Amino acid sequence: MLVDDNEHDNFFHEREIKKTNNETIVVVKNSGLEALEYLKSKKADDNSQPDLIFLDINMPGMNGWEFLQEFNKLDKKIQSRVVVVMLTTSDNPDDTFRAKTWNFVSDYITKPLTEDKMRSIIKTFFNEQYY
Numbered sequence: 001m002l003v004d005d006n007e008h009d010n011f012f013h014e015r016e017i018k019k020t021n022n023e024t025i026v027v028v029k030n031s032g033l034e035a036l037e038y039l040k041s042k043k044a045d046d047n048s049q050p051d052l053i054f055l056d057i058n059m060p061g062m063n064g065w066e067f068l069q070e071f072n073k074l075d076k077k078i079q080s081r082v083v084v085v086m087l088t089t090s091d092n093p094d095d096t097f098r099a100k101t102w103n104f105v106s107d108y109i110t111k112p113l114t115e116d117k118m119r120s121i122i123k124t125f126f127n128e129q130y131y
Helices: 007-020 032-041 064-071 076-081 093-100 115-125
Strands: 052-055 083-088 105-110
Touching (some): 007 115, 032 052, 052 064, 083 115, 093 105
């Protein structure tokens, strides 16, 4: 799942994700609120739950930090199934530190998402079936 209000970034990032596995289903949500509504609408053990969420920080309405606060309130089954990666333009060390205070945030990377970054995430957090 891509959670970002920038449609150009979402288009580009979806292409990079599909380079690693063309059959990957990419769900795009333009705000933290839309993403939360999507997650809440699915059952915790449902296969339609995303395996990976790329989360931007700066979004109108509900930003990435507010999303994390609400995500923390979701069923722990959902949290345990999902790898959350902050994907942002911010290289501010304070943001990196803040992201790491959430135990379910697995990584913090700066935009753009590249095929190499995607392969590294897959290698680190998933098994070979995603290649």
